[in-house]
Amino acid sequence: MSAPAEAALDLGRELAARVGAAHVVTDAETRSAHAVDGVTPQCVVEPADAAEVAAVLRFASENDLVVVPSGNGSKLESGLVPERVDIVLRTRRLNTLEFYDPGDLTIGAGVGMTLAELDAKLAPNQQFLPLDAAHGNETTLGGALATAARGPLRHAYGSARDYCIGMRFVTGDGLIVQGGGRVVKNVAGYDLMKLLIGSHGTLGVIVSANFKLFPRPRAESLRTFACSFPTMDEALAFRDHLLRSPLTPVCLDLVSPRAQEYLEDAGTAREVEDIEPGEQRPAPVAHWRVLIRAAGSERVLARYRREMGGDVRELEGKAEADEWSKLSNFAARVLERHHNGMILQLSAPTAEVASALQAAESAALDNNLLPAAIGRAGAGTLLIAFIPLSVDPPSAMQYANAVSALRASLPYGASAWVTHAPREARLRFNVWGTSPTDLDCMREVKHALDPKNILNRGRYMV
Amino acid sequence: MRFPSLLRKLRKIAGRDAVLERREDLLLYEYDAGIHRGEPRAVVFPQTTEQVAEIVSLCHQEKIAIVPRGAGTGLSGGSLARNGAVVLGFSRMNRILEIDPANLRAVVQPGVVNLELSQAAEKHGLYFAPDPSSQKSCTIGGNVAENSGGPHTLANGVTVNHVTGVEVVLADGSVVEFGGKAADGPGYDLTGFFTGSEGTLGIATKIIVRLCRLPESVATLLAIYNTIEDAAQSVVAITAAGVTPSALELLDGWTLRTVEAATGAGYPLDSGAVLLIEVEGLAEQVEESAEAIAAVCRKQRAREVRRARNERERQLLWAGRKNAFGAIGRISPSYYVQDGVIPRTRIPETLRHIESVAKKYSLTIGNIFHAGDGNLHPLILFDSRDADQTRRTLAAGEEILTWCISVGGSITGEHGVGMEKNELMPKLFSESDLEVMRRLHDAFNPESLLNPQKIFPTAHGCREVAASPQLTQAVTGGMPS
Numbered sequence: 007m008s009a010p011a012e013a014a015l016d017l018g019r020e021l022a023a024r025v026g027a028a029h030v031v032t033d034a035e036t037r038s039a040h041a042v043d044g045v046t047p048q049c050v051v052e053p054a055d056a057a058e059v060a061a062v063l064r065f066a067s068e069n070d071l072v073v074v075p076s077g078n079g080s081k082l083e084s085g086l087v088p089e090r091v092d093i094v095l096r097t098r099r100l101n102t103l104e105f106y107d108p109g110d111l112t113i114g115a116g117v118g119m120t121l122a123e124l125d126a127k128l129a130p131n132q133q134f135l136p137l138d139a140a141h142g143n144e145t146t147l148g149g150a151l152a153t154a155a156r157g158p159l160r161h162a163y164g165s166a167r168d169y170c171i172g173m174r175f176v177t178g179d180g181l182i183v184q185g186g187g188r189v190v191k192n193v194a195g196y197d198l199m200k201l202l203i204g205s206h207g208t209l210g211v212i213v214s215a216n217f218k219l220f221p222r223p224r225a226e227s228l229r230t231f232a233c234s235f236p237t238m239d240e241a242l243a244f245r246d247h248l249l250r251s252p253l254t255p256v257c258l259d260l261v262s263p264r265a266q267e268y269l270e271d272a273g274t275a276r277e278v279e280d281i282e283p284g285e286q287r288p289a290p291v292a293h294w295r296v297l298i299r300a301a302g303s304e305r306v307l308a309r310y311r312r313e314m315g316g317d318v319r320e321l322e323g324k325a326e327a328d329e330w331s332k333l334s335n336f337a338a339r340v341l342e343r344h345h346n347g348m349i350l351q352l353s354a355p356t357a358e359v360a361s362a363l364q365a366a367e368s369a370a371l372d373n374n375l376l377p378a379a380i381g382r383a384g385a386g387t388l389l390i391a392f393i394p395l396s397v398d399p400p401s402a403m404q405y406a407n408a409v410s411a412l413r414a415s416l417p418y419g420a421s422a423w424v425t426h427a428p429r430e431a432r433l434r435f436n437v438w439g440t441s442p443t444d445l446d447c448m449r450e451v452k453h454a455l456d457p458k459n460i461l462n463r464g465r466y467m468v
Numbered sequence: 469m470r471f472p473s474l475l476r477k478l479r480k481i482a483g484r485d486a487v488l489e490r491r492e493d494l495l496l497y498e499y500d501a502g503i504h505r506g507e508p509r510a511v512v513f514p515q516t517t518e519q520v521a522e523i524v525s526l527c528h529q530e531k532i533a534i535v536p537r538g539a540g541t542g543l544s545g546g547s548l549a550r551n552g553a554v555v556l557g558f559s560r561m562n563r564i565l566e567i568d569p570a571n572l573r574a575v576v577q578p579g580v581v582n583l584e585l586s587q588a589a590e591k592h593g594l595y596f597a598p599d600p601s602s603q604k605s606c607t608i609g610g611n612v613a614e615n616s617g618g619p620h621t622l623a624n625g626v627t628v629n630h631v632t633g634v635e636v637v638l639a640d641g642s643v644v645e646f647g648g649k650a651a652d653g654p655g656y657d658l659t660g661f662f663t664g665s666e667g668t669l670g671i672a673t674k675i676i677v678r679l680c681r682l683p684e685s686v687a688t689l690l691a692i693y694n695t696i697e698d699a700a701q702s703v704v705a706i707t708a709a710g711v712t713p714s715a716l717e718l719l720d721g722w723t724l725r726t727v728e729a730a731t732g733a734g735y736p737l738d739s740g741a742v743l744l745i746e747v748e749g750l751a752e753q754v755e756e757s758a759e760a761i762a763a764v765c766r767k768q769r770a771r772e773v774r775r776a777r778n779e780r781e782r783q784l785l786w787a788g789r790k791n792a793f794g795a796i797g798r799i800s801p802s803y804y805v806q807d808g809v810i811p812r813t814r815i816p817e818t819l820r821h822i823e824s825v826a827k828k829y830s831l832t833i834g835n836i837f838h839a840g841d842g843n844l845h846p847l848i849l850f851d852s853r854d855a856d857q858t859r860r861t862l863a864a865g866e867e868i869l870t871w872c873i874s875v876g877g878s879i880t881g882e883h884g885v886g887m888e889k890n891e892l893m894p895k896l897f898s899e900s901d902l903e904v905m906r907r908l909h910d911a912f913n914p915e916s917l918l919n920p921q922k923i924f925p926t927a928h929g930c931r932e933v934a935a936s937p938q939l940t941q942a943v944t945g946g947m948p949s
Binding site: 105107108109110111112132133154156160164165167168177181182183184185187188189190191192193194195196197198200201203204205209220221222246249250252253254302303305306308309351353354355356357358385386387419420421423438439442443444446447448450451452453454455467 | 812893
């Protein structure tokens with residue numbers, strides 16, 4: 007939505023006074039490049055530090071301007087379609103290393119830093135942050151925290167809520183706030199990090215974060231055991247066997263037969279529409295896979311080998327690392343091939359994964375969509391891609407119907423939220439799901455931290 | 469409301485035998501395991517969520533403060549009544565509602581004793597990982613309120629890492645559920661935010677916790693040093709070596725001798741310090757890690773590294789650690805346990821600083837702590853009947869915590885702020901930090917009826933605490949983790 011040119015000019019001048027003219031962009035081309043879900047901001051601003059972020063937010067709060075915080079913009083399409091966006095606040099200049107204490111295994115950095123940049127600082131000390139979200143080269147710390155992004159390492163290391171030990175952020179009305187600290191154990195004051203992580207930029211703009219680090223498993227000590235099973239039930243039975251065993255794998259992922267196609271290297275997988283009529287189709291991959299990533303000495307790995315089941319293939323070296331990077335980037339790999347695909351994050355109690363997957367299967371097939379699932383089978387956190395049939399693509403309403411049908415048949419305690427779907431489809435349903443019982447409390451929290459509701463207005467559940 | 473009428477209403481909600489109001493009955497509820505006290509106006513023991521909701525609703529109407537209390541083993545006064553509050557005792561809400569091995573979850577009432585949950589889960593090969601030293605008596609509700617730790621939280625995480633859902637009675641008596649059995653659902657992480665909020669945001673009436681697989685193998689090592697400096701350097705070296713023990717505890721020479729005299733755990737009396745180290749997991753992995761750690765300790769001049777040969781020896785080594793505070797209670801009328809946290813690289817100089825503080829105030833300070841995560845527990849011995857000693861003790865405690873802040877640390881790692889360290893909060897947090905925390909507090913607890921005057925600094929400042937009528941006369945039974 008474009009505002010009158012005069013207003014844009016004023017806004018530009020006001021913001022330039024706060025962050026410097028070089029860091030405020032109001033030209034039409036840049037603005038439309040930063041459109042959020044098709045809604046063009048009046049202005050893009052890149053503050054240099056917490057004080058400038060605070061100045062921008064205070065100004066926005068006083069003038070009822072809607073602000074969308076953004077890192078590199080790789081996750082901006084999740085959420086409801088906004089009615090209005092005035093300012094896109096980019097965090098990429100907030101990228102300084104605040105401290106790194108290798109002996110204490112702790113680090114603090116500005117959130118404009120990408121996961122890959124942070125990783126490069128840790129690698130020389132054989133340490134790492136187990137946040138293997140998609141697009142490590144583009145995903146900023148801020149984006150990963152705000153969206154509670156996670157990858158396969160979630161299985162052994164938990165998620166940001168478990169290893170983010172401190173955070174500085176700016177509230178909607180411009181207060182600079184520190185939660186937690188620099189030490190790995192700390193119960194002083196309210197745990198504000200828990201609120202900000204996964205709040206999708208609705209409670210504050212995170213400016214820096216502190217993490218507890220972990221020893222990095224040496225590349226040569228890593229192996230992946232890919233165990234194939236003819237059916238989902240057998241694959242999940244094997245998962246149960248693993249969860250009952252004393253093994254402590256680094257990752258434990260489940261891959262559905264259709265998802266497998268998106269983990270193959272480009273060129274080997276073939277689109278349905280590429281296949282000539284009459285040509286014999288390649289036999290579809292029909293097995294479910296359980297991928298177990300282990301780290302350890304030969305003795306430890308030998309123990310893993312003894313405990314494996316199904317049809318096992320062992321990966322090491324580059325092939326091993328690549329497999330997990332593909333799993334981390336599963337959603338992107340699907341969307342590359344099907345820009346009108348839909349991605350859902352499904353969370354279920356561990357024992358309910360089977361029924362959740364069955365619910366997804368029938369909800370998709372009834373609506374001209376094909377489900378492909380991967381995910382943390384132990385933690386019960388799955389990614390499901392709903393892939394549109396190319397011959398008879400679903401209508402916008404069918405996406406909505408598929409999501410409603412899935413939610414209606416999910417087992418108790420499970421939930422599904424849509425992280426990516428065509429805009430037309432998202433206008434027809436709530437990507438976040440039905441109202442949880444604690445919605446009123448969430449509203450109270452939102453009001454306490456963003457009293458004027460300027461941050462990502464209308465895009466979240468509150 | 470007139471007091472007798474309140475009591476009558478409480479009895480009508482929770483039962484005739486569920487309310488205490490006589491002075492001699494209330495005495496027991498004036499204490500926790502720390503050094504403060506607070507006199508409740510009454511204690512009520514609800515048995516159901518509905519009763520809790522009804523009591524909270526009644527107190528909300530009558531503007532009477534409420535303080536939830538588990539076993540009273542806390543160390544920061546979190547469960548003590550200020551402002552003539554009614555104490556809500558959870559000892560009758562002590563049922564394990566469900567053990568769900570397939571989902572690695574348990575659903576418990578807040579009064580369930582920590583260790584009893586692990587015992588109940590054992591037949592499924594599971595346990596509840598947070599293990600405060602008071603785990604034989606402390607409750608899961610208390611663990612959630614304080615976000616409790618324990619020796620084994622080094623590898624396994626503190627309470628918040630093991631809570632996936634809570635049922636909460638809010639300040640107006642309404643009941644809500646945060647989270648559930650599944651992890652990673654959408655929405656603000658109110659479960660995580662609530663855990664560790666010290667009873668100031670709501671009252672947990674049902675808790676869903678994660679259960680962990682019991683390890684196949686455990687190795688327990690005792691590394692013995694001539695000097696505490698070498699022991700402290702070993703902690704830094706073990707952390708840097710990239711081997712993560714499940715527990716890494718340090719006892720200084722004075723403390724280990726005191727403990728040895730009481731428990732006979734086998735700590736050598738002539739040593740300067742010992743490290744109690746545990747590794748757990750896959751048998752093959754445990755062997756390698758134990759060897760690697762022993763090698764690091766020897767390199768850091770450990771004069772001997774012993775390994776428990778069986779479960780009995782292992783239990784004995786731990787008995788020394790877990791009963792340490794009781795042992796100290798035998799020789800000192802009172803003690804004050806601190807809970808500061810520092811970056812692990814700063815342990816050696818911090819121990820030197822604590823020694824200098826002890827000298828400065830002419831006090832004995834023992835050190836026994838979770839070295840692996842930099843969580844100190846300096847133990848200051850004193851006699852609370854002696855006003856001057858008490859004053860010096862509190863001053864020494866504050867000086868140690870101020871040091872922890874100055875090296876980038878925190879004033880509490882697992883005991884909570886409560887009414888013990890609330891006046892120190894401005895040293896750690898800025899005005900805007902506290903204002904935002906206060907806004908969140910007010911969003912849930914606008915009239916400050918839930919656990920009033922905890923966490924946040926009061927207008928009075930530290931003088932009130934130091935004035936001593938609130939200090940207990942003797943502290944011997946506490947078992948801080």
